[in-house]
Amino acid sequence: MRIQRVRSKWAKTKVLNRSSDLRPYVPLTKRFNREMLRSMLDEHSMVYVKPDSGTYGKGVIRVEKTNEGYSYQIQKDGRLAATFDGLCEELQRYTGKKGYLIQKGVYLLKHQKRRFDIRVMIQKNLQNEWETTAIIGRLSHPSNVVTNYHSGGTMVTFEKLMSEHLSSSEISAYRNRLNKLGASIGRQLSTAYPNLKELGADIAIDTKLHPWVLEVNTKPHPYIFKILSDKSIYRKVRKYSLAYGGMKNKRSN
Structure with missing residues (x-):
């Protein structure tokens, strides 16, 4: 079965806002x-x-x-x-x-005076359940409005970016929070788009440490997770993606 793609940010936002649990995480x-x-x-x-x-x-x-x-x-x-x-x-x-x-607008947390947000990879696992498989930070170019790699952003580990704002134990707890948020996003979007298999959620963290779902991509780039020192993370992303044919002819979104 072909993997479903949804281009419209407006359409995806409307679906997320149908969930009372997710609505507090979606910017107006x-x-x-x-x-x-x-x-x-x-x-x-x-x-x-x-x-x-x-x-x-x-x-x-x-x-x-x-x-x-x-x-x-x-x-x-x-x-x-x-x-x-x-x-x-x-x-x-x-x-x-x-x-x-x-x-x-969300006033983003900063690392070394540069704004950053978080890319959360969400996939259907081998049990056909939504799972957050990888998290990485995207550090903006000092003069750019967005954090994307193709716009001069830098991929940085989540732990390094958050180390200025939280203790090690707090970072671990926050990661778990994002893991749950990611799986919830997958479950909610699949209520309207049942053939989705993988998602890339762009999460902003504001100065009060509240996470915001800026947008969700249905054709995310898994290769950015290759830079992580824990190679088992990318292996899992790749394993799941290959299982549903997601690694074929993939481009970044």
Whole structure:
């Protein structure tokens, strides 16, 4: 049976929000339009405007309401719009091309003054149950808006990134928390998409140590876990993926 893929971030977000257990971990996300952008900036001051489908963090725009106006950044290019009308005019060149979403901004934890988030690999195991098989951190380029490897991000172990914020025992407990969150994501998404086999959840951890599910990819890249010193982790990822044919012709998402 062919592995199911779901491109729309909006569709996946709606399914996650159907779960009362997962809803507290999903940042407020709305379809992009001018008035929704104004409303969310007034309420949250910082948001991410992102394409409904796409890979590598391409097209993601960080927008923040400041005393000077509205700052916005796409990739490494930071700019300032003095007025809301000016901001909308500038964003039109991106959002007018295809469907875009607005997501409540999360102020990420930092490692050595660089923002990071977490990639959680979630797979169907040999018992056909959802299991979190691997976790790795993605450290952003100092000047970039996203953490993706293809946008200059660096893959770093979860333990190293969290060592500035938690003790060893707390890191272990937090990893277990992410393991459970990952499996819950898999179970929930499969209620709408029963032929899913593997997922890559991008998890942001805010300054209060709350995890947020930024998005979930249905065509994740397993090879990033090769850098981990514990080679048994990648062997498990590969074993499960081969069992359902997921390693064939794979590209990053």
